[in-house]
Amino acid sequence: MALVVICGQPCSGKSKAAATLSEALKESETKQNVRIIDEDSFHLDRNQNYANMPAEKNLRGKLRSDVDRSVSRGDIVIVDSLNSIKGYRYELWCIARAAGIRYCVLFCDVDETRCREWNMERGDRGEASYDDGVFEDLVRRFERPERRNRWDSPLFELYPSRDGIEKSSPVVSEAVTYLTKTVDSKTQDVRILQPSIATQTARFSEANSLYELDRATQEVINAVVEQQALGGAISRVTLGNDLPPIEICRPVGLPELGRLRRTFVKLMGQSSLSGPPVPTDANSGKRRFVDYLNREFGGNNA
Secondary structure (H helix, E strand, O other): OEEEEEEEOOOOOHHHHHHHHHHHHHOOOOOOEEEEEEHHHHOOOHHHHOOOHHHHHHHHHHHHHHHHHHOOOOEEEEEEOOOOOHHHHHHHHHHHHHHOOEEEEEEEOOOHHHHHHHHHHHHHOOOOOOOHHHHHHHHHHOOOOOOOOHHHOOEEEEOHHHHOOOOOOHHHHHHHHHHHOOOOOOOOOOOOOOOOOOOOOOHHHHHOOHHHHHHHHHHHHHHHHHHHHOOOOOOEEOOOOOOOOEEOOOOOOHHHHHHHHHHHHHHHHHHHHHOOOOOOOHHHHHHHHHHHHHHHHHHHHO
């Protein structure tokens, strides 16, 4: 149903914000199912996660894969991590768009000095904290979300050091309303991301691949070539397997057959993105190709 990206500096109250939002959603009138995806679920030390770029890249990959598996139209997924790189937030936005769900960013806006103090306080209490070097590196590389970016919009801003983080706070209430409100096409105050060709997996390849269709059409071409090679005037090519014959009234060369086959495969690939699912078993693919060839030859002969 929705993907929520928690964003903020290290030790800015992101985990508390995620937990608070989760509780508020579960207690809302719609009683939402919520899943929080965070770094602790991988049982790795936070300093190990950000010790170097390969480790950080690996962590982002694990989080992204988990999000990709978890998004659905029935649950709200909250990603509790730094999410400090705008390119990574864009990747998460693309996942939401491919799934056709709502998306928003919840930003914990806390100044660096306060985050540094909270990090030290955690260490003093014996809780998990960032090493000084890791903390300073993360602060330096943080890329603040901006409303004008589609992958940062809509943006809900919390100020934990000033207002705290409460279920009753206006920002949390506003986020809950956005995530649970019924879509109104007139006001358009809630946006459902729409899949595009760039983000949508071709439905054709969900059941079978274009490779299988390519192979099926090649078998038809081979049959046409072989029967023409037997000599004599051929008016039809039979394929068997309850498939209709191909009606031809003239010799058809391999270059023309290859061109028609490539065009047909391309058309099937496009229709799988914009229209009904294309049948993908071998006979269905061959039957469609035979019908296509009969239309082409019939038009050429007319």
